[in-house]
Amino acid sequence: AQSVTQPDIHITVSEGASLELRCNYSYGATPYLFWYVQSPGQGLQLLLKYFSGDTLVQGIKGFEAEFKRSQSSFNLRKPSVHWSDAAEYFCAVDPLITNNNDMRFGAGTRLTVKP
Amino acid sequence: EPEVTQTPSHQVTQMGQEVILRCVPISNHLYFYWYRQILGQKVEFLVSFYNNEISEKSEIFDDQFSVERPDGSNFTLKIRSTKLEDSAMYFCASSAQGRNEQFFGPGTRLTVL
Numbered sequence: 001a002q003s004v005t006q007p008d009i010h011i012t013v014s015e016g017a018s019l020e021l022r023c024n025y026s027y028g029a030t031p032y033l034f035w036y037v038q039s040p041g042q043g044l045q046l047l048l049k050y051f052s053g054d055t056l057v058q059g060i061k062g063f064e065a066e067f068k069r070s071q072s073s074f075n076l077r078k079p080s081v082h083w084s085d086a087a088e089y090f091c092a093v094d095p096l097i098t099n100n101n102d103m104r105f106g107a108g109t110r111l112t113v114k115p
Numbered sequence: 116e117p118e119v120t121q122t123p124s125h126q127v128t129q130m131g132q133e134v135i136l137r138c139v140p141i142s143n144h145l146y147f148y149w150y151r152q153i154l155g156q157k158v159e160f161l162v163s164f165y166n167n168e169i170s171e172k173s174e175i176f177d178d179q180f181s182v183e184r185p186d187g188s189n190f191t192l193k194i195r196s197t198k199l200e201d202s203a204m205y206f207c208a209s210s211a212q213g214r215n216e217q218f219f220g221p222g223t224r225l226t227v228l
Contacts, residue, residue, distance in 0.1 A: 032214065043119070043206060044158070044219035090158060094214060102148070102171045103217065105158040 002027050004093045006106035013081050014114045021076040021109050023091030032094035033074040034103065035065055039087045047089075050074060061085070086113045117141045119220035121207050127226045128197055136192045136223045138207030147190045148208040148217060149182065151175070158206065164190065165213065197227045 005024045013019055025031060032051050036044040048059025055067040065076045074091060091106040120139045128134050140147050149161040163170040164182055181193045190209075194201055204224050208217040 034216075036219070041221070043221040044208075046216050046218075049216060092158075096214075102160040102163050102173070103150075104160065105150075107157040 002095065004091055004104050004106040006091055006109050008109045009107070010110045010112065012112040012114060015083050016080050019078045019081045021089050023074045023076065023106055025072050025074070025093050027093065027095040029096060030069060031096055033067060034092040035059065035063070035076045036090045036092060037087045038090065044090065047076070081113055083113045083115065086111055119207055119209055119218050121220035121223050123223060124221065125224045127228065130199055130227055131196050134194050134197055134225065136205050136225070138190045138220055139188050140190055140207065140209030141218055144209035144211050146210045146213055147184070149192045150206040150208065151203040152206065153203045199227050201225060202227045
């Protein structure tokens with residue numbers, strides 16, 4: 001079945017440590033790929049997106065993500081996590097199978113940052 | 116910086132009642148969307164809207180749901196007869212183009228009693 005998978009429901013890291021959040025998708029063609037962050041009580045904010053070209057994309061707040069076609073993955077990374085990064089992170093995919101961008105979201109990964 | 120706004124932030128209603136959730140998309144955007152997130156579950160696409168008509172809709176978006184752009188600024192989601200399982204956070208989004216970044220509002224939490 002076509003889907004977006006975020007294998008980690010909850011991750012805890014120490015402040016200053018590196019972070020990697022996993023995302024895999026299962027769609028036939030290479031979709032458009034997005035990472036959104038949701039802080040408590042807030043809407044979804046776009047961190048970064050990949051449409052084509054360089055497979056390593058830079059986003060806001062020091063985040064980056066790497067598209068790996070062979071692994072159907074688009075993992076989000078940050079070299080040094082800050083306490084303010086604690087939030088829910090969603091990987092999203094536009095599978096390019098409809099006329100508009102009706103995105104499909106993963107279940108989310110909740111990030112806790114320890115002092 | 117322009118942003119998508121949604122009202123109310125929290126709506127409580129009785130089962131069987133009609134609710135209207137309101138959104139003001141970013142002013143120069145042309146594509147509008149509704150998503151919902153049931154507590155503890157993933158964000159799910161409901162419907163997209165362009166040029167005053169529905170472009171795409173998911174299987175969730177049944178006859179109980181409707182969308183409207185009543186004027187040049189608002190974009191509404193109506194649920195005609197709410198059910199308990201409609202309780203969720205509803206997000207509105209807009210984009211300048213059909214395949215591009217979507218900007219999300221803060222959401223309306225709907226509680227059906």
